[in-house]
Amino acid sequence: MKDIVNNERTLHEFLKKMIVxxxxxxxxxxGDIDSDTPLFREGLGLDSLDALELVVAIxxxxxxxxxxxxxxxxxxxxxxxxxxxxxxxxRQGA
Amino acid sequence: MSLAAEFRDKRVVITGxxxxxxxxxxxxxxxxxxxxxxxxxxxxxxxxxxxxxxQAIAEECMLIRADVSVRSDVDAMIGNVLRQWEHIDxxxxxxxxxxxxxxxxxxxxxxxxxxxxxxxxxxxCSRSVVRLMIGRKFGRIxxxxxxxxxxxxxxxxxxxxxxxxxISFTKSLARELARFGVTVNAVCPGVITTSMTEHLDDKxxxxxxxxxxxxxxxxxxxxxxxxxxxxxxxxxxITGQILVVDGGLT
Numbered sequence: 001m002k003d004i005v006n007n008e009r010t011l012h013e014f015l016k017k018m019i020v021x022x023x024x025x026x027x028x029x030x031g032d033i034d035s036d037t038p039l040f041r042e043g044l045g046l047d048s049l050d051a052l053e054l055v056v057a058i059x060x061x062x063x064x065x066x067x068x069x070x071x072x073x074x075x076x077x078x079x080x081x082x083x084x085x086x087x088x089x090x091r092q093g094a
Numbered sequence: 095m096s097l098a099a100e101f102r103d104k105r106v107v108i109t110g111x112x113x114x115x116x117x118x119x120x121x122x123x124x125x126x127x128x129x130x131x132x133x134x135x136x137x138x139x140x141x142x143x144x145x146x147x148x149q150a151i152a153e154e155c156m157l158i159r160a161d162v163s164v165r166s167d168v169d170a171m172i173g174n175v176l177r178q179w180e181h182i183d184x185x186x187x188x189x190x191x192x193x194x195x196x197x198x199x200x201x202x203x204x205x206x207x208x209x210x211x212x213x214x215x216x217x218x219c220s221r222s223v224v225r226l227m228i229g230r231k232f233g234r235i236x237x238x239x240x241x242x243x244x245x246x247x248x249x250x251x252x253x254x255x256x257x258x259x260x261i262s263f264t265k266s267l268a269r270e271l272a273r274f275g276v277t278v279n280a281v282c283p284g285v286i287t288t289s290m291t292e293h294l295d296d297k298x299x300x301x302x303x304x305x306x307x308x309x310x311x312x313x314x315x316x317x318x319x320x321x322x323x324x325x326x327x328x329x330x331x332i333t334g335q336i337l338v339v340d341g342g343l344t
Contacts, residue, residue, distance in 0.1 A: 049273060056228045 001062060005090050011083045014061075019079075022057045023050050035079040043078070051076060058082075064089045100326055102127035102153070105179045107172070109133045109162050109219055110189030112144040114288030115238065118314030119186055119321050120144065124152035126322065131156040131175045133189065135211075154179070162189045162215030163207075172222040184234040184325045185223050187216040187260075194249040205252045212256035216263060220278075224271065233276035234325045237264050239336060241284055241344045261336055268334030277333040279324045284340025286312040308341030 004010050016030035019039070028044065037043045040051070054076065055066050064086055066072045075085035106123045110116040111132025117140075124130045130152050134141045141157050148155040156178065160171040175182060190212045193204040216237055227233025242250045243257035260280060268278040285291055285302045291311070294302070303309060320339045323329055338344055 049270065052228065052270065053274070056225055059225060060229055 002090070005062070005087055008083060008087075011086065012079050015079050015082055015086075018057055018061060019044075019054065022053055033079060035083075038078055039076050039082075046076075058086070062086055062089070100126070101322075104128045104183045104325075105131070105175070105181060106184040106186065106325070107131045107133070107175055107182055107219075107223070108186040108188055109160075109215065110135070111186075112137065112141045112157065115283060115286060115314050115317050116186070116188040117144050118318040119188065120148060120155075121151070122315070122318040122322055123184075123325075124148050124155065127153060128184075129154040129179060131158060131179075133158050133160045133162065133171055135159070135161055135189070161211075162187075162219055163210035165218055168215075168218040168222050172219070176226075181226055181230060182223050183227075183232065184236070185219060186321060186325075187219050187235070187237045189215050190238060190256075192250070192253050194253065196249055197251050200252060208252040209256050209259075212253070213259040213263070216260055220263075220267060224267075224276070227276045228271065228274040231275040233271070233274075234329075235267065235271075235276065235278040236321050236324050237278070237280040239264070239280045239282045241282060241338070241340055244282065244338075244344050264336065265334045272333050277324070277329065279329070279332060279334065280336045281317055281320045281324065282336050282338040282340065282344075283317040284312055284338070284343040286314055286317060288314060302343075306341045306343050310341065312339060312341055 004014050012035050013030065016033045019025070019033070020028060020030050023046070033044065040046050051072065055072060059065050066075065075082050101123060106128045108116050108120050108130065111120040112134040116132065120130050120132045130148060132144065134157065145155070145157045156175060158171045158174055160167040162168055191208055193208050195204055220235055223233065237260050239260045240253070240257040242254040243261055246254055264278050264280045271278055285306065317339050320337050324332065324337060
């Protein structure tokens with residue numbers, strides 16, 4: 001997993017795939033998601049329960065625990081912010 | 095599927111599980127093949143007796159002293175169970191206390207303590223297991239409420255508020271977790287013969303008996319049966335519900 005986290009492009013692709021698979025999105029494929037598309041509201045249109053599912057998925061895949069709602073909100077802005085958050089958590093843990 | 099087969103290898107945590115209702119639940123789960131961890135607040139003698147009974151019948155059992163209203167205690171307790179059993183399938187938030195007084199005499203400490211143990215304890219214990227349950231796409235959370243929350247009862251503003259809060263908590267958490275295969279329900283035991291009702295004087299007991307269509311107080315086992323049902327596969331499509339076990343009282 002460290003190799004994936006260290007490579008920005010690979011990490012973005014992993015996260016897009018993770019979101020599509022975890023949330024079982026039917027009309028969207030990983031390739032359709034732009035790294036800067038907002039994940040919630042007008043973007044992918046995810047809701048708070050989707051966020052809960054993603055929090056657990058990120059914990060499972062990356063062993064990164066999101067405890068604070070505001071931290072989660074910032075991290076879940078887009079694939080790019082999520083990737084940056086995970087990389088920062090990894091750097092802190094290293 | 096028999097209950098014994100159903101609960102084999104299931105890991106159950108019951109708070110306040112060494113006396114009264116919690117003890118009956120713990121023994122019932124153990125009898126039906128589950129691994130059972132029970133918490134207790136302070137009564138070492140009851141804990142020792144329950145431990146001996148559980149050891150005689152349980153696949154595996156753990157007794158853990160913890161104050162469910164203190165987050166560090168709850169985290170340590172859940173961590174302890176997870177280190178040994180890896181996951182938790184069923185949480186029964188049973189720990190509860192009463193401090194009955196008329197509101198005019200009800201001190202802030204009486205209010206805080208009852209709300210802390212009953213309601214905050216339910217929140218803390220649930221919070222500490224939900225991520226795991228969501229990750230595994232399976233879980234059962236069973237809370238314990240009271241007719242006092244449904245109809246009100248003089249001298250129980252603190253207790254009924256805490257139990258009313260548990261009903262609302264149950265319904266909201268059920269909505270959060272439904273899609274992850276985690277159900278959240280509550281049982282609502284009526285007047286049950288436990289140490290919490292032993293203090294009632296004869297006149298009060300008689301008054302209660304008149305109100306109970308079945309004409310008797312419940313036994314802890316009556317409530318345990320309902321809890322096991324909600325924890326079982328048979329209740330897989332039931333969530334956010336309050337199962338009243340009160341002989342028709344409410």
